[in-house]
Amino acid sequence: MLFFKPFKIRKNATLRDTNTKKLIDRVIKGLAISAEDADVIFRSKVATEIKIHTNDRRDIMLYLFDEVPYVFIYEDQLYPTVFLLSSVSSSNIPVKYVCSTLIERIYSGSDVVPWCAISPESVASDSKSPRVFSLAIYCDSESGVQVSKPLVVCVSNSNSKDGSVLHFAKDKLCELCPPHLLQSFKFNEKFSPNSTNPEQFLENTEQNEEGALEDGKNELIDDNLLMYCFLHALCKLSRSDLPLLVNVFYAKHMKSECPKGQNLDIKKTSFKKVNIFLEKMADEGFITLETVPTNIIRIASFRKKHPKLMELLADFPDLEKLMLDDEAQDNSAVKNQQPVSVNIGDFYFGPPTFEEQRIITSRIAPFLASAGYRVDEGIAQSELCRIAGSYIDANNLRSSEDRNLINVDNMLMHVSNANLFKEASGSTLADPKYQITFSDLIRSLTRGLKVVYKVTYPPESGLSPLYISSSTLPKIKMYEAMQNGKHVTRIGGLCNYGIDMKAFSKYIQTKLACSANLIEDPRSGNAIVVQAQGNHCVALSKLLTGTFNLPKQWIDGYQEPVKKGKKKKL
Numbered sequence: 001m002l003f004f005k006p007f008k009i010r011k012n013a014t015l016r017d018t019n020t021k022k023l024i025d026r027v028i029k030g031l032a033i034s035a036e037d038a039d040v041i042f043r044s045k046v047a048t049e050i051k052i053h054t055n056d057r058r059d060i061m062l063y064l065f066d067e068v069p070y071v072f073i074y075e076d077q078l079y080p081t082v083f084l085l086s087s088v089s090s091s092n093i094p095v096k097y098v099c100s101t102l103i104e105r106i107y108s109g110s111d112v113v114p115w116c117a118i119s120p121e122s123v124a125s126d127s128k129s130p131r132v133f134s135l136a137i138y139c140d141s142e143s144g145v146q147v148s149k150p151l152v153v154c155v156s157n158s159n160s161k162d163g164s165v166l167h168f169a170k171d172k173l174c175e176l177c178p179p180h181l182l183q184s185f186k187f188n189e190k191f192s193p194n195s196t197n198p199e200q201f202l203e204n205t206e207q208n209e210e211g212a213l214e215d216g217k218n219e220l221i222d223d224n225l226l227m228y229c230f231l232h233a234l235c236k237l238s239r240s241d242l243p244l245l246v247n248v249f250y251a252k253h254m255k256s257e258c259p260k261g262q263n264l265d266i267k268k269t270s271f272k273k274v275n276i277f278l279e280k281m282a283d284e285g286f287i288t289l290e291t292v293p294t295n296i297i298r299i300a301s302f303r304k305k306h307p308k309l310m311e312l313l314a315d316f317p318d319l320e321k322l323m324l325d326d327e328a329q330d331n332s333a334v335k336n337q338q339p340v341s342v343n344i345g346d347f348y349f350g351p352p353t354f355e356e357q358r359i360i361t362s363r364i365a366p367f368l369a370s371a372g373y374r375v376d377e378g379i380a381q382s383e384l385c386r387i388a389g390s391y392i393d394a395n396n397l398r399s400s401e402d403r404n405l406i407n408v409d410n411m412l413m414h415v416s417n418a419n420l421f422k423e424a425s426g427s428t429l430a431d432p433k434y435q436i437t438f439s440d441l442i443r444s445l446t447r448g449l450k451v452v453y454k455v456t457y458p459p460e461s462g463l464s465p466l467y468i469s470s471s472t473l474p475k476i477k478m479y480e481a482m483q484n485g486k487h488v489t490r491i492g493g494l495c496n497y498g499i500d501m502k503a504f505s506k507y508i509q510t511k512l513a514c515s516a517n518l519i520e521d522p523r524s525g526n527a528i529v530v531q532a533q534g535n536h537c538v539a540l541s542k543l544l545t546g547t548f549n550l551p552k553q554w555i556d557g558y559q560e561p562v563k564k565g566k567k568k569k570l
Contacts, residue, residue, distance in 0.1 A: 353455070477529075
């Protein structure tokens with residue numbers, strides 16, 4: 001697969017008229033496209049040349065007409081895209097009709113097309129050059145034969161028994177097509193062909209029924225088991241386990257979550273390898289992977305509150321309990337690290353808690369009104385996912401064909417980004433119907449919302465919660481400087497942590513035996529900070545992390561005390 005993973009664009013230029021004409025002539029001759037089709041497809045359209053550098057370090061030249069990718073050149077050979085094949089009435093690229101199970105396997109990352117599904121008589125060639133063909137879905141419904149547009153572009157060599165997938169309708173190449181143009185191709189739409197010759201379709205499906213189809217069903221079952229074990233293992237994973245080798249995660253964590261009576265085997269799934277599966281999970285945002293110099297892949301971080309994971313709670317009820325238990329353990333660990341009561345000079349009563357939230361705007365306020373939220377209030381993303389999931393289930397908006405897709409109603413139409421919509425089956429100009437994925441819905445809801453941190457103080461302090469507008473966690477800033485030829489230490493940002501600066505300056509005068517006062521700091525935007533005479537970064541770091549019980553990650557300028565070595569005896 002050339003475009004299964006994200007790629008880099010090294011060159012993007014508009015072709016001149018002479019070069020455009022040469023390219024069109026090459027496409028017509030190379031793919032045997034009729035003059036009528038070529039006139040409709042290429043006439044008065046702007047051609048763009050893009051140089052792509054793929055994830056596996058391959059250079060490919062891609063050509064777009066009015067922003068739609070039609071052809072690409074790989075290893076000096078011209079190949080069509082599914083956009084071009086779905087737009088022409090005929091070409092020299094044979095279309096092979098297969099069951100939907102095989103297409104689903106390809107969408108999941110399988111790049112091999114079984115020989116029994118290709119129809120060897122029409123695809124195999126004695127020529128040394130690869131033979132290109134496409135795949136489409138065939139189904140025999142009660143109303144008759146129905147087929148889809150070409151969905152996959154494959155290649156078959158004379159010395160290979162299986163075909164290889166180059167490009168398909170849901171890979172990263174299709175993301176170059178603008179969403180409003182992508183909907184017009186309707187790849188998922190099935191139609192009845194004008195001439196239905198049963199032999200044309202059944203020669204492949206009959207061979208698949210006992211072989212590839214049965215294997216495909218088994219692989220789909222094993223894929224579900226693989227995802228089940230991954231989600232349960234992810235919920236039980238703690239940050240102290242990181243970084244974690246991918247094979248250790250699979251063998252130790254995922255296999256231990258396999259239900260009784262089941263056997264998890266990655267080779268029986270459509271992914272075949274652990275690296276391929278985890279790379280797909282990384283693309284979907286569940287985890288992040290890193291490669292160490294010896295080409296060893298390991299998990300660097302994970303995201304338990306992924307929008308898709310929140311959505312899957314309905315399908316996997318045990319996950320919610322696992323996540324709640326994990327959060328309870330984290331909270332209890334935090335509570336054990338903090339004293340039950342901290343009272344310093346009646347001005348400090350313990351560390352605050354920070355929660356990342358987003359400020360609600362008038363755009364999404366109607367969607368959240370039923371949950372009691374109003375404009376200019378803060379809401380956590382996990383709570384937003386929960387409300388969205390409840391709304392979808394309450395209004396029965398999940399697609400019956402694909403639970404990952406959500407039918408867009410009037411409310412979702414108002415709060416979502418229309419560029420992320422997908423046209424639903426059965427949609428017409430008179431009655432348009434759209435769908436959206438759960439992750440895209442959450443992305444639409446959070447688009448343009450200001451990120452803030454909600455600071456909650458201990459009840460004994462009597463302080464009200466504070467909202468700080470910042471994309472990163474606000475920290476205490478501490479540094480040493482020179483003033484009038486003398487060393488001074490300045491510390492700011494104490495108010496965010498519930499520490500009264502005037503009382504704190506008096507407190508450190510006694511503890512550090514130094515002069516301290518409040519001044520305006522130019523380096524902090526003329527904000528009021530505490531200034532102490534002398535170099536006290538080490539002493540203040542020890543005081544804040546010890547007596548005030550603040551984590552050192554919250555202090556910008558934290559300094560460890562210098563360890564003194566033992567004196568040598570003379």
